[in-house]
Amino acid sequence: MAAIAAASEPPMVEQVITEFFAKSLHIILESRSPYESSRNFMRPSPPSSPLSGSQPRDRWFNLALRDCPAALENFDLWRQSNLEPLVIDIVLLHRDNTSTTTAGGGKIIERWVVQYETCKSGSGNGNGGKNNGRKSRNNSAEDHSLYRTTYQGSTVLFRSLHLVVRLLPAYNLFRELNSSGRIRPLNLSHKISSFVEPFTRAEDAEMKHYSFTPIETLFGRLSLSVSYVPVLEVSIASEPTTPMPTELIMDYVGSPRTDFLKKFNSLPSAGIAPACVAMTRRHSWSIEHGSGTSASPSPPTISEPCGSSQPCIPSLTTCSHPHNASSSGQKKYTPFEECYPSPPLSPSPSHSPSASYPKNPLFRYESAPVIIPTGKVGGGSGLPPSPCWKGKHHLSSHTGNLAPSPDDNSNVRKDLVRLGEFESGKALQKVLSFSKDDLGYFCGLKLTRTSSKLFIMDELDERELAFAWEDRDTIIDQLNRADISDREEQKMNQDAGGSFTRSPAAAIGALVRLLKTAPGLREGVQPDAAPISPQEPSSVQKVMAEEHGSIASGSTVASSTVASSSLSKSRSAADALEELKKYKEVKESILARGKTQPTDTKLGEGHTDVEP
Amino acid sequence: MRCILHTIFFHRTLTLVRPKDVDCGLFEITYVQCGLADLEKEVDEKINQFIAWVEKHPNRRSQVCLSFFDEKNKNPCWFSNKTERIYWEQWFINLHVISPKGHGKSHSSKATTDLGGKALEETSSRRAALGLLIQEVLFQIINFANEKKDHIPLISDRIFNHEIMIPSSSDSVFGWNADVLRRVLNS
Numbered sequence: 072m073a074a075i076a077a078a079s080e081p082p083m084v085e086q087v088i089t090e091f092f093a094k095s096l097h098i099i100l101e102s103r104s105p106y107e108s109s110r111n112f113m114r115p116s117p118p119s120s121p122l123s124g125s126q127p128r129d130r131w132f133n134l135a136l137r138d139c140p141a142a143l144e145n146f147d148l149w150r151q152s153n154l155e156p157l158v159i160d161i162v163l164l165h166r167d168n169t170s171t172t173t174a175g176g177g178k179i180i181e182r183w184v185v186q187y188e189t190c191k192s193g194s195g196n197g198n199g200g201k202n203n204g205r206k207s208r209n210n211s212a213e214d215h216s217l218y219r220t221t222y223q224g225s226t227v228l229f230r231s232l233h234l235v236v237r238l239l240p241a242y243n244l245f246r247e248l249n250s251s252g253r254i255r256p257l258n259l260s261h262k263i264s265s266f267v268e269p270f271t272r273a274e275d276a277e278m279k280h281y282s283f284t285p286i287e288t289l290f291g292r293l294s295l296s297v298s299y300v301p302v303l304e305v306s307i308a309s310e311p312t313t314p315m316p317t318e319l320i321m322d323y324v325g326s327p328r329t330d331f332l333k334k335f336n337s338l339p340s341a342g343i344a345p346a347c348v349a350m351t352r353r354h355s356w357s358i359e360h361g362s363g364t365s366a367s368p369s370p371p372t373i374s375e376p377c378g379s380s381q382p383c384i385p386s387l388t389t390c391s392h393p394h395n396a397s398s399s400g401q402k403k404y405t406p407f408e409e410c411y412p413s414p415p416l417s418p419s420p421s422h423s424p425s426a427s428y429p430k431n432p433l434f435r436y437e438s439a440p441v442i443i444p445t446g447k448v449g450g451g452s453g454l455p456p457s458p459c460w461k462g463k464h465h466l467s468s469h470t471g472n473l474a475p476s477p478d479d480n481s482n483v484r485k486d487l488v489r490l491g492e493f494e495s496g497k498a499l500q501k502v503l504s505f506s507k508d509d510l511g512y513f514c515g516l517k518l519t520r521t522s523s524k525l526f527i528m529d530e531l532d533e534r535e536l537a538f539a540w541e542d543r544d545t546i547i548d549q550l551n552r553a554d555i556s557d558r559e560e561q562k563m564n565q566d567a568g569g570s571f572t573r574s575p576a577a578a579i580g581a582l583v584r585l586l587k588t589a590p591g592l593r594e595g596v597q598p599d600a601a602p603i604s605p606q607e608p609s610s611v612q613k614v615m616a617e618e619h620g621s622i623a624s625g626s627t628v629a630s631s632t633v634a635s636s637s638l639s640k641s642r643s644a645a646d647a648l649e650e651l652k653k654y655k656e657v658k659e660s661i662l663a664r665g666k667t668q669p670t671d672t673k674l675g676e677g678h679t680d681v682e683p
Numbered sequence: 684m685r686c687i688l689h690t691i692f693f694h695r696t697l698t699l700v701r702p703k704d705v706d707c708g709l710f711e712i713t714y715v716q717c718g719l720a721d722l723e724k725e726v727d728e729k730i731n732q733f734i735a736w737v738e739k740h741p742n743r744r745s746q747v748c749l750s751f752f753d754e755k756n757k758n759p760c761w762f763s764n765k766t767e768r769i770y771w772e773q774w775f776i777n778l779h780v781i782s783p784k785g786h787g788k789s790h791s792s793k794a795t796t797d798l799g800g801k802a803l804e805e806t807s808s809r810r811a812a813l814g815l816l817i818q819e820v821l822f823q824i825i826n827f828a829n830e831k832k833d834h835i836p837l838i839s840d841r842i843f844n845h846e847i848m849i850p851s852s853s854d855s856v857f858g859w860n861a862d863v864l865r866r867v868l869n870s
Contacts, residue, residue, distance in 0.1 A: 133697055133699040133838065136701075219837065223835060223837075224832050226697050227829055227832050228829055230693055230715075230828070231828060233693075233715055234825060235822075237713040237715065239714070242713065246713075253836065284829035292842065
């Protein structure tokens with residue numbers, strides 16, 4: 072019967088019938104099978120030409136669809152006969168606690184039945200004159216006409232099918248599952264069979280039915296119907312373990328090498344201004360971090376005001392990184408605080424909490440063991456919380472003490488220094504770090520008179536303090552030339568008789584370039600941290616003593632550097648870089664000397680400045 | 684309007700198309716377009732014209748007619764060579780556009796708030812009801828489009844000749860009927 076019925080249809084119509092089943096399955100699964108169609112979910116549709124990119128099978132019924140789902144790949148092989156109905160069950164599965172979908176435990180929310188129904192009366196030729204019109208297959212014109220009718224009718228039907236699958240409730244669920252990458256407690260699956268498993272009474276009562284107008288053929292008709300649950304009361308909420316979605320961190324700091332430059336290059340104001348801006352941004356970022364926990368890598372002097380005065384702004388993702396980064400370094404940070412509980416002279420971090428917090432993110436970005444001489448942050452520094460950090464502490468205290476000036480720019484300058492350090496990776500640390508006292512210089516002199524005192528009281532002897540005090544003006548000039556300036560520094564320079572004539576943007580750019588090209592400090596810092604730190608004060612002392620004591624000594628480099636630093640303020644960035652290099656050399660020489668020469672802890676008070 | 688017109692076109696554009704799903708967020712309906720830019724442009728233009736007409740004639744019943752036709756040359760006369768349009772399918776979309784009414788005066792701010800909240804609820808419920816209505820209309824279109832197909836001309840490489848008639852500004856109370864009458868007289 073099946074063979075006879077199949078043979079009775081013209082071959083062209085038989086082909087239409089075969090493709091009818093395939094197309095039906097394709098249209099249904101395309102909008103019901105989330106994972107199979109998701110592979111091609113984003114496949115762009117060429118709007119101008121539906122022919123472009125269309126496969127041969129797409130042209131059937133003039134409806135170009137996305138690539139065939141996996142179920143269609145073996146459909147032709149699986150399909151035995153056109154007389155068998157094609158039953159497609161759309162099953163709603165619930166994920167259990169083990170995050171696995173329970174097969175067979177789902178609920179059928181849709182059932183599509185595609186079948187070719189043969190006419191009972193029609194079979195073969197010559198059964199009677201009543202069916203002459205349908206049975207006659209004598210000329211190909213009639214076959215062609217039949218084919219056209221069947222094909223065209225199927226074309227319109229599939230247009231309707233394509234629309235209906237999108238009007239039914241399951242489509243929204245499909246889109247929800249398909250579009251979101253989240254792990255959902257629900258899943259849509261399908262089951263293809265060739266027999267209709269009857270519904271239970273309850274299921275049948277719940278279902279609604281819709282049948283498309285059948286396509287009449289010579290000896291039968293093609294029918295398509297759907298039974299569906301009209302209302303899907305399911306929650307598509309994601310599981311609690313769903314990973315957090317990607318969040319856009321508006322104030323993401325990013326690499327200082329880029330953001331730093333961007334900021335610095337974008338602002339035409341004083342060189343510190345961009346730093347201020349950068350600081351501000353980092354401020355918010357690290358403030359949140361700082362205010363998060365006590366373990367946050369923020370100096371005690373600053374974390375407090377940060378925590379108290381500044382709002383938490385960025386998202387948890389922003390905080391998580393530094394928080395995580397700092398979690399390991401938490402212990403490191405704490406000792407800093409212990410070692411350096413409070414700045415001798417209440418540095419007014421409250422004035423410029425932005426000054427300090429930027430270190431934190433900077434250090435974090437730099438990845439853990441970036442040793443920022445300011446150090447209270449511990450800046451993710453990998454250095455152990457040993458006294459060797461004192462230098463950093465004092466440096467940080469300096470910087471913290473820079474803050475005391477009511478002008479935030481001092482903090483900005485300090486931050487600038489830190490930024491530079493961070494950006495170079497260590498270079499600036501070497502240059503400006505505790506170990507070499509360049510920063511000691513700078514800090515000592517950057518510091519206002521009040522801060523210099525703080526400087527000394529923190530880590531240095533009074534001699535050092537005096538030295539720093541006395542060399543204040545000199546070092547301020549040097550700082551200016553090194554493009555490490557801010558408004559406070561300008562004031563200081565003015566007080567000292569200097570003036571910062573360079574454009575802020577150029578200065579900052581020069582500094583950035585300088586810091587970028589500077590070699591890393593970490594390798595040198597860490598191993599040297601322990602041995603060096605105890606010597607830091609002595610190194611500083613030596614430097615100061617040497618500068619005070621003998622201009623013609625081995626520290627003539629420094630003195631000459633200092634001398635040379637009294638050149639015209641308006642020097643190019645290259646000059647500043649050169650000078651910085653010289654400072655580095657001085658530092659190294661002092662370090663070397665420090666190992667061999669005994670410590671001279673006595674600093675003469677009232678020593679003259681080392682100036683040419 | 685766009686949803687309805689494109690659905691009809693989708694059922695009567697039997698050339699090879701790559702369907703384009705369009706989400707109508709207002710009514711939470713996804714309908715399908717043919718993906719033909721020219722057709723979309725034409726529909727948008729007609730809808731804009733219709734909107735302009737509605738704004739001039741608020742709270743009036745109107746009708747939009749989508750017709751598919753074949754053009755045939757009439758018997759050439761010595762003074763004219765007209766082509767005849769033979770409409771093989773016409774879809775009449777009856778609309779009654781209601782303008783949202785303004786809220787009455789309120790005696791207190793609280794009343795205003797309540798009124799505003801109520802209006803919002805009414806709007807959302809009205810929108811939901813309209814969404815269901817549109818869904819019903821779409822199913823109606825599906826039924827009509829599949830009910831009779833023998834009259835559809837042979838599939839060609841281009842879409843069928845069609846026209847969208849909307850009420851014009853010059854129409855009087857009779858709306859578009861004047862235009863139809865004119866066409867009948869001409870034919």
